[in-house]
Amino acid sequence: MKKIAIDLMGGDFAPAKIVAGALAFAKDNPDVELYLVGIEKNFKEISLPSNCRKVVVEDYLPMDVKPTEAIRRKNSTMYQSCKLVRDNVVDAVVSAGNTGALLACATFVVGRIKGIERPTLAVPIPTKDGFCILADAGANIDVKPFTLLQFAIMGVEYAKFMGIKNPKVGLLNVGTEENKGTKKEQEAFRLLREKFGESFKGNIEGNDINMGKVDVVVADGFHGNIAMKTMEGSAKLIIEILKSNIKKNVISALGALLMKPVFNKLKEKLDPRKYGGTFFVGVNGIVVKAHGNSDEVAIYHALKVAKQGIEISLTSKIEEAIKDVWNSRDSGN
Amino acid sequence: MKKIAIDLMGGDFAPAKIVAGALAFAKDNPDVELYLVGIEKNFKEISLPSNCRKVVVEDYLPMDVKPTEAIRRKNSTMYQSCKLVRDNVVDAVVSAGNTGALLACATFVVGRIKGIERPTLAVPIPTKDGFCILADAGANIDVKPFTLLQFAIMGVEYAKFMGIKNPKVGLLNVGTEENKGTKKEQEAFRLLREKFGESFKGNIEGNDINMGKVDVVVADGFHGNIAMKTMEGSAKLIIEILKSNIKKNVISALGALLMKPVFNKLKEKLDPRKYGGTFFVGVNGIVVKAHGNSDEVAIYHALKVAKQGIEISLTSKIEEAIKDVWNSRDSGN
Structure with a gap:
């Protein structure tokens, strides 16, 4: 079963639209287990489908947060969502939070693929x-x-x-x-x-x-x-x-x-919603950045993008491609 | 009388559209004397109005010319048009030739305003x-x-x-x-x-x-x-x-x-034709760059822009403004 974490508190329309998009996706994708990472009150008055899991944390990041602060606030929904990828609890994470903050969490919490100097927003x-x-x-x-x-x-x-x-x-x-x-x-x-x-x-x-x-x-x-x-x-x-x-x-x-x-x-x-979300490519795991002003349609598509990334093993494909360059570079020197 | 030089051999549609635009402008602006800078054959089969002067040179620059080459080929229509400004024969020059080449001619033939490090394409x-x-x-x-x-x-x-x-x-x-x-x-x-x-x-x-x-x-x-x-x-x-x-x-x-x-x-x-041409601001004289694909309407407007530049004494206004900064900078140090 594919597992995806979703940051309920990232994005201009968090948490309502994020929750709505996540639940709609969970309903249509019974082969995915969704980890909803939120604060306590996000889960009031919603009943979760059987393929959803609740992950309650204490903190969340404002949209104008600095990357350095994102790394420090370890109990935030964004940080903890990324940690689930690093710990191999989930295969991918989706967040509509601040781009720089998510890149920092992707780089320093999830980590980079060996040989990659900097992940890229493609x-x-x-x-x-x-x-x-x-x-x-x-x-x-x-x-x-x-x-x-x-x-x-x-x-x-x-x-x-x-x-x-x-x-x-x-x-x-x-x-x-x-x-x-x-x-x-x-x-x-x-x-x-x-x-x-x-x-x-x-x-x-x-x-x-x-x-x-x-x-x-x-x-x-x-x-x-x-x-x-x-x-x-x-x-x-x-x-x-x-x-x-x-x-x-x-x-x-x-x-x-x-x-x-x-x-x-x-x-x-x-x-831009059509493309749903974009990967931070070069990260050692699948991290999908949804647009800051994502509504439920955008979140649904971002989750779909994450699922496709898992299905084609995007991370290992990038790893292979980069290995080739390093090898040819080493042999050339 | 205001005097403007026009480079007949600059632009994708040179010389036909340039000549056409120049003649139309000359007709509507009897208070401007127009120096048509071209090669011999540009002047065949055209009769010039009384406020137009013929300046015949031997060379012209291709559209993909390098700036360094533009400076070397001193007999080109572009170089000689700019030289007319430097020698105070005319008050302004218009060219639809290569941007880098014209900037080079503007900077090194016409010269910069004192204190200006680099002219800008505004x-x-x-x-x-x-x-x-x-x-x-x-x-x-x-x-x-x-x-x-x-x-x-x-x-x-x-x-x-x-x-x-x-x-x-x-x-x-x-x-x-x-x-x-x-x-x-x-x-x-x-x-x-x-x-x-x-x-x-x-x-x-x-x-x-x-x-x-x-x-x-x-x-x-x-x-x-x-x-x-x-x-x-x-x-x-x-x-x-x-x-x-x-x-x-x-x-x-x-x-x-x-x-x-x-x-x-x-x-x-x-x-873009509406704006006609744009100045290389910071040059010690009025140099108007018309778009490379200028037709006669665009050339007409570029000449109009040059005329307006003369009328409001754009060069001396820039000179004054820059002097102020240098003075305050010097006093601050």
Whole structure:
């Protein structure tokens, strides 16, 4: 039986929406045992299905908690959820809590895969024909070229997990020529070409991400974070411009009504909830970060992502892929 | 009489569209004398209006030219256009050629304003209620905290030139808290707060840019370039999703037809041509970079921007603003 822990107190809509999503998932997935990690009052007035277990702790972390504090507050729902993975009580953990705090707990409580310098937040980004994987999307803001290579390797494994065969890799840069960027990008370019050969499509620019030029976009967390968040802002701007102009005119409003299925398609395509949650890839266990503003649908999907991660043994796949690089690196030196 | 040089051989659609835009502008602006800098064959079969002058040179730069090469090829249309500014023959220059090459010519041929470490490419970006200025948008990819302060000062003067009173300033970062980012951003945060006081709104994130949280977004050229280009890609993705789904269904197509004025509004709002051209701010003269894919409308607007720059004496305004900082810095040390 697959076992997943869920942090009931993480997320803007905790605990109500988290509990609701968890219970709905438990009902549909009798082959999963769910460990609900919460504080005493989370469990009042709810009756748990037989495949749910109650784990009561004393503390929980606010959404603006610092990573260092997250590590110190050992009785929190987040810390204890991660500890269940480390102690092999569960196979995976899901939390919608603070990203930095969860990364800290993933890294220091669950631990890293041997050879991984830093786990990466690998995030699916919508493209014209599907999606691409952005690694890193903000977990590690200042990294070395070799860390970028590790992000690429983890991103590729993650892309394969998401169903992409022979993923194409690109490095996020300020131009497509080989000599673009700082020394860091230039050195990363060389490492990526050496490792991925034909699958490495060279440097890509910001406008190539959503166009789906590659399947795995490699970036340090600063660049990845700017790209990901700028996209959110642009989508919001466009939708607001459309909305405010539709209101100004009856004919446009009628047009918008007729176009409703199209707008729904757009909304669905851009909806981050569709992807449910994202892994901290490189952690020695499955840690799924659900979006901070997750509702019950998002939590349901995040749990599904965790379950799939268990089913395909994502952690050991990453471990194998990284081992290969280290071996070839050692033999090369 | 205001005098402007235009590089006829810069841009993807040079020379035809550049010539067309220049002639249209000359016709509407009899108070401007236009120096058309081109190669011999550009002037065949065109008759120049009385306020146009022909400047024939021997060389021109390809769009993928390296900055170092741009400086070496002294007989190119771009180099010679910039030289006309340096020699005070004209008051401003417009080119749609390669960005790096033009920056190099602006910096080394026209020269920098005293005290300016690096000129910045300051670009207007659409927001909910208007636009904001992004400085730097890709001219300088690796800079020091003090250079970011200079970008901010130049961005503020540019925002004022564009009609924004009391511009609010923000630093592009990976989170809003003061301690976010690398040491560079943390130090820049301190310098910006010291200089701008209440007008400095602290760190902003990628999604805040298009929402218009601030009027001047300060960033190094790497971050600025990623943000600007990612926006382009996102807008393109959304428009493509809408288009492809509209085609699938007659009712949606009818809806789209009724919504045409709304889509036109959107297009206008996102159209980079509207802003025409952008200054390399910090150069000791007015150098306007038009978009590489400028058509005649874009060139017309870029020339208009150059003319406005002359009218408000943008260069001396920047010079004054920078002098202030240096004075306060010197007295502080």
